[in-house]
Amino acid sequence: MELYKLTIHEARELLRKREISSRELTKSVLERIRATEGEIRSFISIDFNNALKQAERFDKMQKKSELHELPDLAGIPYGLKDNICTRNMRTTCASRIMEYFSPVYEGTVVKKLRDSHAVLIGKLNMDEFAIGSSGETSIFPHTRNPWSADRVPGGSSGGSAASVAADQLLFSLGSDTGGSIRQPSSFCGIVGMKPTFGAVSCFGLVPFATSLDQIGPLCKDVTDCAIVMNAITGFDARDKASAKIKHPDYTTFLIDDVSCMRIGFSQKWMAGNLNEDVRNAIEKAKAMFEDMGAVIEEVSLPHIEYAVPVYFLISSAEASYNLTGVDGIRMGYEKGAIPELDELAEYVGMHELGSAVKKRILLGNIALCSEHYETYYMKALKVRTLIKQDFAQAFEKLDLILSPTNPDTAFRFGEMQDNIVKMYEYDAFTVPVNLAGLPAMSIPCGFDSKGLPIGMQLIGKHFGEEALFRAAYTFEQNTDHHLKSPLLRHPQ
Amino acid sequence: MIFETIIGLEIHVELKTSSKMFCACSTQFGARPNTNTCPVCMGMPGGLPTLNQEAVRLALRAGRALNCEINRVSRFNRKNYFYPDLPKGYQITQSELPLCENGYLDIELDESEKTETETTLGKDAPSRCIKRIRIARIHLEEDAGKLIHPENQPVTLVDYNRAGIPLIEIVTCPEAISPKAAVEFLKELKSIMEYTEVSDCRMEQGSLRCDVNVSIRKKGDEKLGTKVEIKNLNSFKEIQKALEWEQLRQQKLLRTSLPEQIIPETRRWDDIRGITVPMRAKDGARLGCIAPEPDLPLLDLNDSSMLHFLEESLPELGAQKRNRFVSRYGLSRYEADILTKSKQLADYYEDVVNNGAHPKEAANWILVELLRLWRMSEHREIPVAGQSLAELIMLVDEGEISRNAGKTVLSEMYETGKDPRDIINQKGLAQINSENEIKKIVEAVLDQNKNAAADYKKGSTKAAGYLMGQIMKAGEGRVNPNIAREILEDRLNKL
Numbered sequence: 011m012e013l014y015k016l017t018i019h020e021a022r023e024l025l026r027k028r029e030i031s032s033r034e035l036t037k038s039v040l041e042r043i044r045a046t047e048g049e050i051r052s053f054i055s056i057d058f059n060n061a062l063k064q065a066e067r068f069d070k071m072q073k074k075s076e077l078h079e080l081p082d083l084a085g086i087p088y089g090l091k092d093n094i095c096t097r098n099m100r101t102t103c104a105s106r107i108m109e110y111f112s113p114v115y116e117g118t119v120v121k122k123l124r125d126s127h128a129v130l131i132g133k134l135n136m137d138e139f140a141i142g143s144s145g146e147t148s149i150f151p152h153t154r155n156p157w158s159a160d161r162v163p164g165g166s167s168g169g170s171a172a173s174v175a176a177d178q179l180l181f182s183l184g185s186d187t188g189g190s191i192r193q194p195s196s197f198c199g200i201v202g203m204k205p206t207f208g209a210v211s212c213f214g215l216v217p218f219a220t221s222l223d224q225i226g227p228l229c230k231d232v233t234d235c236a237i238v239m240n241a242i243t244g245f246d247a248r249d250k251a252s253a254k255i256k257h258p259d260y261t262t263f264l265i266d267d268v269s270c271m272r273i274g275f276s277q278k279w280m281a282g283n284l285n286e287d288v289r290n291a292i293e294k295a296k297a298m299f300e301d302m303g304a305v306i307e308e309v310s311l312p313h314i315e316y317a318v319p320v321y322f323l324i325s326s327a328e329a330s331y332n333l334t335g336v337d338g339i340r341m342g343y344e345k346g347a348i349p350e351l352d353e354l355a356e357y358v359g360m361h362e363l364g365s366a367v368k369k370r371i372l373l374g375n376i377a378l379c380s381e382h383y384e385t386y387y388m389k390a391l392k393v394r395t396l397i398k399q400d401f402a403q404a405f406e407k408l409d410l411i412l413s414p415t416n417p418d419t420a421f422r423f424g425e426m427q428d429n430i431v432k433m434y435e436y437d438a439f440t441v442p443v444n445l446a447g448l449p450a451m452s453i454p455c456g457f458d459s460k461g462l463p464i465g466m467q468l469i470g471k472h473f474g475e476e477a478l479f480r481a482a483y484t485f486e487q488n489t490d491h492h493l494k495s496p497l498l499r500h501p502q
Numbered sequence: 503m504i505f506e507t508i509i510g511l512e513i514h515v516e517l518k519t520s521s522k523m524f525c526a527c528s529t530q531f532g533a534r535p536n537t538n539t540c541p542v543c544m545g546m547p548g549g550l551p552t553l554n555q556e557a558v559r560l561a562l563r564a565g566r567a568l569n570c571e572i573n574r575v576s577r578f579n580r581k582n583y584f585y586p587d588l589p590k591g592y593q594i595t596q597s598e599l600p601l602c603e604n605g606y607l608d609i610e611l612d613e614s615e616k617t618e619t620e621t622t623l624g625k626d627a628p629s630r631c632i633k634r635i636r637i638a639r640i641h642l643e644e645d646a647g648k649l650i651h652p653e654n655q656p657v658t659l660v661d662y663n664r665a666g667i668p669l670i671e672i673v674t675c676p677e678a679i680s681p682k683a684a685v686e687f688l689k690e691l692k693s694i695m696e697y698t699e700v701s702d703c704r705m706e707q708g709s710l711r712c713d714v715n716v717s718i719r720k721k722g723d724e725k726l727g728t729k730v731e732i733k734n735l736n737s738f739k740e741i742q743k744a745l746e747w748e749q750l751r752q753q754k755l756l757r758t759s760l761p762e763q764i765i766p767e768t769r770r771w772d773d774i775r776g777i778t779v780p781m782r783a784k785d786g787a788r789l790g791c792i793a794p795e796p797d798l799p800l801l802d803l804n805d806s807s808m809l810h811f812l813e814e815s816l817p818e819l820g821a822q823k824r825n826r827f828v829s830r831y832g833l834s835r836y837e838a839d840i841l842t843k844s845k846q847l848a849d850y851y852e853d854v855v856n857n858g859a860h861p862k863e864a865a866n867w868i869l870v871e872l873l874r875l876w877r878m879s880e881h882r883e884i885p886v887a888g889q890s891l892a893e894l895i896m897l898v899d900e901g902e903i904s905r906n907a908g909k910t911v912l913s914e915m916y917e918t919g920k921d922p923r924d925i926i927n928q929k930g931l932a933q934i935n936s937e938n939e940i941k942k943i944v945e946a947v948l949d950q951n952k953n954a955a956a957d958y959k960k961g962s963t964k965a966a967g968y969l970m971g972q973i974m975k976a977g978e979g980r981v982n983p984n985i986a987r988e989i990l991e992d993r994l995n996k997l
């Protein structure tokens with residue numbers, strides 16, 4: 011049996027019945043990685059020995075029946091985006107300056123998963139400091155899309171998406187600031203979720219834009235997504251933004267029924283630069299929901315057209331000061347004595363930060379400087395409030411909003427290099443969700459003519475994960491897009 | 503030309519919390535370098551701040567004691583600048599919406615300091631007047647680390663133990679006051695911070711720091727002169743000297759019609775040379791942009807966990823206590839001033855009085871004798887219990903021992919912590935009050951000093967003094983001088 015192909019819930023059943031051990035599962039995953047990593051390149055760091063040790067430790071515990079109740083993720087191999095701090099593995103953010111950074115602390119999610127006895131395999135490739143939408147700003151070899159090796163996996167959680175799509179891991183965690191989980195999930199044909207802002211503690215996540223960042227799961231199906239959500243959500247006193255609420259059992263939302271669900275949709279989104287195949291897939295999905303008893307309503311979000319510029323202003327501003335600590339004093343190469351401080355700052359800027367990162371820092375600094383503060387930054391904050399209100403108003407009558415995740419499928423490496431504005435357009439459907447702090451999920455809803463996966467985005471109301479899971483689960487139960495796997499060039 | 507000096511003060515006060523502003527690290531002074539640190543205060547990526555509510559509580563006490571308006575909702579900002587003592591690359595502060603605003607502090611000045619704006623005090627203190635110093639704002643912020651420049655080594659070391667320690671910054675409105683008045687204000691402020699238990703205010707440990715800015719204008723001018731900031735001031739004395747020096751420097755330049763040489767700049771007090779010198783550009787950190795702090799919510803005092811902070815009662819402050827000491831204990835202003843300089847000393851004084859000592863005597867003993875042994879600046883416990891000092895004072899009052907012997911006893915008490923009676927018994931210091939015993943001593947002295955007695959008869963008053971001295975000597979200082987004098991006079995008159 012090719013154990014690496016299992017979903018979490020399938021593996022969990024086998025582990026519980028003791029038909030397989032975590033060691034077997036982990037070995038299978040590690041072999042899969044060995045066989046495919048040359049092609050996919052989703053990892054920055056892999057710890058083979060420690061992975062097996064964790065798996066064996068769990069097997070031993072289970073054998074001795076030390077675990078009264080087996081946590082859902084116990085013995086399950088997973089990976090982390092390399093901007094989530096881990097104690098025993100470097101955390102690079104795919105940046106030169108943090109190439110050898112080994113934190114003495116770990117993210118709250120890492121601790122939670124360790125407590126669940128999940129098996130950490132390694133750290134996954136990404137855009138430098140999560141700034142980018144293709145994985146191409148990483149200083150490491152760029153991750154390839156498992157569905158087409160000349161195409162990007164999306165970003166910034168490119169490695170997180172590609173690894174799950176290529177069956178290198180059973181699940182992974184990523185971070186989503188403007189679509190960084192959902193966009194690569196749609197490019198790679200998997201389920202990716204950005205929970206409500208504050209649902210998951212971001213302590214130990216190297217920040218990009220703290221008011222937008224949220225950690226979330228990337229999985230093979232919706233059920234797995236609910237299982238991972240159960241493990242990673244919860245209040246954390248160390249993260250002031252984390253919500254003091256009692257989280258539900260997300261698996262109870264996995265109900266195959268959308269009758270009477272009110273789903274918002276805007277016909278406007280179907281116009282413009284939308285890929286024809288994406289349009290058709292979304293229309294089909296919409297029709298399917300209607301067939302199953304959901305009510306589709308036209309939704310109006312008047313300020314959403316400003317979401318992209320607002321997002322860029324706010325995220326750049328926050329990035330510019332979040333990255334001030336990365337100035338070479340505590341991180342970066344050891345260059346011996348530094349005669350002048352300014353020289354150090356300059357050195358770091360010139361040699362250790364990528365151009366996408368520098369662009370954001372510059373843009374953010376300009377936006378925050380006193381002469382532009384009111385005209386740009388404050389205005390952006392005001393529009394953000396209007397966008398939030400748009401959603402709040404829409405959700406008075408709706409349970410969900412449906413849209414494409416992206417206007418197009420995965421693009422080729424280098425294709426967007428000279429067309430940054432077009433690349434920004436790719437974010438048009440995903441960034442409003444972060445600005446409003448809402449939960450959203452990208453699920454596979456078809457393939458384009460080139461055989462590349464298409465993602466559908468479902469947006470829920472604030473802590474409205476129930477409707478999200480229910481609709482996503484129903485869609486999945488009645489389609490088979492999520493069951494298709496990419497044919498890798500060098501399968502074992 | 504008559505000049506007017508306008509002085510503004512920026513005072514940083516370290517709050518007396520046990521943990522840092524945004525993490526759980528200890529604030530213990532003097533710990534090994536970089537041991538009181540964690541990912542949050544080291545600004546490691548992924549560390550997130552959580553607000554220490556104790557810091558808010560203390561800042562509110564300061565704000566209320568300084569008559570400020572309290573902003574129920576205030577906000578944190580990031581002040582970006584690049585300097586090695588700032589691990590995060592920015593300081594969390596409240597530049598936009600501070601916790602407290604628009605306060606004031608009244609200080610007493612000598613009449614000579616008076617300008618038009620002050621009101622003269624009543625006849626109680628005819629030579630003093632009151633000056634109101636307005637406080638623009640008090641806001642919360644975090645401290646930076648400390649740079650250490652080891653001697654004879656071309657390196658700079660950084661200790662981040664201080665990084666993240668909670669501070670309040672108190673900013674005064676620029677006022678036309680003298681350097682001396684500015685220091686008076688600082689002293690009063692320090693006393694209030696101590697009384698309200700907001701801070702230890704140990705300048706030598708840096709828990710109270712002050713930057714000043716000075717400008718000079720011709721009297722009558724509306725427009726303020728060019729403002730110069732002075733840093734590196736480590737004591738009240740230095741602050742006064744620096745202000746006086748800078749005042750003189752600017753006045754000279756104005757007088758010689760070189761006002762353009764006064765430029766808006768930051769100068770450093772060079773305490774060795776006793777002058778202010780321009781700070782090299784790289785001494786100053788490069789200030790970047792101010793941005794909101796997205797990792798912290800608004801500071802909302804309506805939050806149930808902080809609501810009661812505003813209802814806390816404040817202790818009696820120095821000025822109030824001073825007035826009470828004058829009216830209740832009949833002390834002079836001078837005595838009350840010194841006794842209330844520190845809360846510790848004021849509390850001690852009242853302890854002594856409450857244990858039965860006469861208020862005036864207690865003040866005397868403390869101000870003259872105790873302060874010879876115990877220095878306020880040492881921040882030590884006073885090793886003599888209030889009750890013991892009261893007992894000693896009463897023993898002197900009742901004539902059990904002489905005043906001089908009392909001083910010896912106090913020194914001994916201070917050294918050993920022993921009970922005054924034990925010391926008196928041990929050292930045989932008890933005063934001789936028995937008439938018979940004194941008579942014997944007087945007779946013996948007269949026997950040995952027949953000439954002096956004869957001189958007295960001839961009318962020499964000096965002789966009586968000499969004889970008294972001899973009597974005291976013979977009695978080893980323990981003879982009750984009043985009784986001895988009576989007996990001596992009686993005896994001499996009978997000659």
Ligand SMILES: [Zn+2]
Pocket residue numbers: 522525526527538539540541542543544666
């Ligand atoms: Zn700390």
